Amino acid sequence: MQLKFRDATVKDVAxxxxxxNAAAGALxxxxxxxxxxxxVTERGATLAQRHARVRVGRSxxxxxxxxxxxxxxxxxxxxxxxxxxxxxxxxxxxxVSVAHQGQGLGGQALEDACAIARSWPxxxxxxxxxxxxxxxxxxxRKCGFKERGRVEYRGDPLVYYEFxx
Numbered sequence: 001m002q003l004k005f006r007d008a009t010v011k012d013v014a015x016x017x018x019x020x021n022a023a024a025g026a027l028x029x030x031x032x033x034x035x036x037x038x039x040v041t042e043r044g045a046t047l048a049q050r051h052a053r054v055r056v057g058r059s060x061x062x063x064x065x066x067x068x069x070x071x072x073x074x075x076x077x078x079x080x081x082x083x084x085x086x087x088x089x090x091x092x093x094x095x096v097s098v099a100h101q102g103q104g105l106g107g108q109a110l111e112d113a114c115a116i117a118r119s120w121p122x123x124x125x126x127x128x129x130x131x132x133x134x135x136x137x138x139x140x141r142k143c144g145f146k147e148r149g150r151v152e153y154r155g156d157p158l159v160y161y162e163f164x165x
Contacts, residue, residue: 003057003064003105005112008049012056015063017045023095031134035156048093055116057109065109067094069116069125076128081149081160085123088162092127094136110143110163117165124164131157 008016020040028037048054048068057065069089073079077090091113096106117125129135131150137159141147145161152158 001059001103001105003059003108005055005057008054008056010046010049012063013042013045016056016066017042019063019066019097020093020095022098026098027134034132034134036130036134053116055112057105057112064097064100065105067109067113068092069113076153076158077126078151082126082162083124083164087122088124088126089117089120089122090126106139107143114163114165122165124162126162128158128160131159135159
């Protein structure tokens with residue numbers, strides 16, 4: 001299945017929140033409760049659009065992927081672990097429809113994220129993933145992201161990844 005990507009709008013907020021909450025519920029059912037179990041409100045999904053570029057991947061009218069790209073560093077990122085670049089962007093809040101996981105849609109969403117980041121222009125995409133079975137580290141490595149460090153932030157073990165553009 002080939003997705004089409006666009007920037008999210010306020011009209012997408014309910015669907016984005018539902019998709020992210022379903023993904024969190026599936027992770028919780030599979031791996032138990034953890035930070036990944038946090039739910040998103042529609043208000044939170046609206047605020048995300050003010051502070052980041054939110055991208056959705058669609059098949060027809062159905063939104064199947066969502067992610068956020070921002071130039072502002074997230075609180076859990078320590079830049080000393082990453083390759084020094086002038087213009088990094090940070091990928092946060094990525095989710096794929098539970099019913100469509102494992103079909104390559106997440107990889108397509110990351111390809112779109114790279115294209116968007118290059119157009120800003122940015123020099124790298126940075127992110128963190130949980131260092132646990134619920135984390136997506138294997139997925140990011142498969143998509144070409146390089147591990148840059150392992151840290152613990154507020155009791156959560158994290159792995160830092162980057163993709164140089």
